Amino acid sequence: MDWQALLYAPIYATLGVEAVLTVACGDPPIKTGADGGPLLVLDKTASYVTGIGGRFQAEVMTVTPSAIVRAVDLVEIDREKLHDAELVFNGKTWLIDTFAPKPSPNGEADGELLLFLKDR
Numbered sequence: 001m002d003w004q005a006l007l008y009a010p011i012y013a014t015l016g017v018e019a020v021l022t023v024a025c026g027d028p029p030i031k032t033g034a035d036g037g038p039l040l041v042l043d044k045t046a047s048y049v050t051g052i053g054g055r056f057q058a059e060v061m062t063v064t065p066s067a068i069v070r071a072v073d074l075v076e077i078d079r080e081k082l083h084d085a086e087l088v089f090n091g092k093t094w095l096i097d098t099f100a101p102k103p104s105p106n107g108e109a110d111g112e113l114l115l116f117l118k119d120r
Helices: 002-015
Strands: 019-024 042-043 049-052 058-061 067-071 084-087 091-106 105-119
Touching: 002 019, 002 042, 002 067, 002 105, 042 084
Parallel strands: none
Antiparallel strands: 019 042, 019 084, 042 067, 049 058, 067 105, 084 091, 091 105
């Protein structure tokens, strides 16, 4: 199943907001996604419900602002460079504190990255 075409592309086209990612000083900002369109993120700065646990699954509301981006849009980036990278969307500049993969059923590279943000 093509999760990008059937699930992620329509969600990001409908709910995604344009973003600019700058991973390190001197590196050019990333303004486009893997499909050549704008880099889109899902704005979860108010809060985000995430699952935790193994045997006893639970949902927890985060208090940390976050954004979600498709992993394919950041495939060219060394993940370690995401720490303290600058992400600008909806008129605000954030720093990426840390991140967590959100794999699709086809694996981590086909899913999303949950970016936990902090004020710049």
